[in-house]
Amino acid sequence: MARKIDRIVVTERDLREQVRDLCKLFGWKMSFSWTSIHSPKGFPDLVLACQVRQRVIYAELKTEKGKVTEYQREWLDELTACGQEVYLWKPDDIEEIARILRSRLPCESRTSWDDIGTQLVV
Secondary structure, three states, rough: OOOOOOOOOOOHHHHHHHHHHHHHHHHHHHEEEOOOOOOOOOOOEEEEEEEEOOOOEEEEOOOOOOOOOOOHHHHHHHHHHOOOOEEOOOOOHHHHHHHHHHHOOOOOOOOOOOOOOOOOOO
C-alpha cells in the first residue's frame, strides 16, 4: 500500500521570513507593512532595495494556492507599466528568488499575473 506524504504548508509569513533571510545574505533592504489597514488595497507585500545593485524590487507573496486579487493585479500592472522590477513569488520559487536577489541585473521570467509563480515584466 502506498504511503501518503503530507506536504508542509508554507504561509505568506513563512515565505516573507525566507525572503528576509535572503535579503540579509545578499545585501538588500526589505520593507513590508505589518498591517495593511491604512495602506492602498493591493499594494505589493514587499519593497526590496539594493544600492550596490542599483535595483528596487516590488514583490507580491502568495501561498502555493494563493490567487491574485483584482487590486493586486492593478498594482502589479501599474508598476510594470512604469518600468519597475515586479515579481509574484510563491514558496516553491525560493531558489529562483535567491537567484534573483544574488544577480546584479533584473531577471527575465513569465509575463502573466494569472499564472502564479516567479514573474518579472520589464
